Amino acid sequence: MTDSSELTSRVHLVTATPWQQAVDCYFNPDDDVDIDDLRFGFPGRWDAGDLFVVVTTDSHTPAIIVVEESETDSDATRSHEHTYMGPFDFGLSIAAVEARLATTLPAEAATLAPKLGERLLQAIESEASDPTSWRELDERGCLADVADWPPHDSWAPCACCGRHSYDGVELEQHALADEHEQEFFGFGPLTVCMPCHDRLHRPLAPGADDVMFGFRPLCPSCSAMRTFRVIWGMPAGPPGPGTDIAGCVITSPFTPEYRCGECDYVWTDDDEAYRPLPPEDTDARVRARIDTAPPGVYRPFSRVTEPGRVIVGDYMARQVSSSSAWGPGVVHEL
Template sequence: MTGVDTSRGPERLHLSLITPGSAALPVLTGDDRVDVDDLDWDFPDGCVPGEMILHVAGGDQPAVVGWDLLIEGPQNEDGLDLDPVELFPSGVSLLAVERRLGHPLPALPGTVASPRAGEVLDAVAAEAASPTPWRKLEPEACRTPRNPEGHLLEYGCPLCEADGVPLETHILVRRVPEEHATSIEVCESCHDLLHAPLPAALDDLIGRNRPPCPCCSAMRTHRIIWGMPVLPILPGYTVAGCAPPAVPEEFAPTAGSGGPRRIPTFRGSPTQVRTSASAPGLRPPHGWGAVPTPPC
């Protein structure tokens, strides 16, 4: 943790609010890909140099992402100058901090006075060292039966693509296209990732172990499903339909193969094009069969 002595505690502790929350960590680390004009960074009134500030990423579940000493600003004409004390790359759940404290924190942005200011810093440090499981913080979240039956088991976990593991239902917070599901079945470890204080985007987690597109090296790819699967289709998958009676133009016979072969049908189970076209003589357009998003 930090080498700063908090035993006496600061006189006051301020909590700033950065929205959208996804920009909080990049702006604190100086990522020049973040445009400060596209975010709101709100400080409570009365901040003066020499005081401590905790920076909170806004959202449905706010999380502490940084702890700084205020040198200048935020009302100073020369701008904002902060001396970093501690960075929390994984985020520290504000709900978990309140649980440790036994009382709610002020509305954001806000200020905590002594002696509770030191207690808040201690709670943040303790939570960063030993995070509280989200299942204790949100016992009602995603509360659905485990081990769903039916076609969803054919996918395995769509995030890590592990087969034969118990699945849990994760309710998608943001709206997804109507042709996709509003919930997703994932394994326990991936479910924990989706409830992390600073969760990664679902699009970045789906099929994260897949190879990149061999055509353009895109990391976000779709796995092709041959046949007619039961709807809805999970995010990260594309339906190719039933096997065509003839070899499509994209598949060409290789030299000495004796001509194209029939593409087998896989009863709606997800496969890579490489697997679906594994019969001798067929050469798929994308070697691994991962369809880049958008297609190359």
């Protein structure tokens, strides 16, 4: 950004809803994301060179997602912007920025007075480099809520990452705010480790169920994100949502570790459980692992193409080369 003491352009607040589609618009590299309902609310007039502070107003915690500079004025038939600051991973809390400014900002699209606009940019820069802890503001009232609850069960692992207190993490309780989270986990408090609790309180964090599934591999067969962990034998306590209890009898040639919630494909991450593909076999459905990208091959980060991911599909030997996702030595018979 330019030195804000020389700022001559005006600063406008621009709203973006629904917030999940704004997040997808700025952060999701997959080409099939649904942003059809994404709407931006602009102030009445602006000039080329003005700055838009884009705010998600319908998120649990209203948040700044990006600051953009407009290349066109409000009379242009098509607006063009480029990024000025951000985009900010998981958002910057508006309440935290307001606390730095010691004033409240308009809740709708608005053009700010020059002095306030300048101070806002400084506050955004400070908040981006040293974010205020959610525990200071407790915007969602989680700390106030959980103070009244009995302590969590000592055997319970973190509902998101699955770690226990004996793994060296401190566990605490989190109040679920969202209806779909309550449907998935139930209405009680959720036991989570401190790092996951911090993850859940980022202004533009996904729900606790999505944070949990984010720790799991994608389905190798259909790329679904909601994959269930399979637990064998008798666990110490109820396994919790997102987990299958499989009893003690293993019927497949390997011990399944995961089950896809969409297509029911079961697999283990352990390559040793599968036989390597005979070299003469050219027409088989196989299990493979996406290779790391060789130098010079551009592969933007996406969970679907992330290096090391297990995938299954039809094997075509002629397409396997050193630059292929299906690198040598990683193909297994299904």
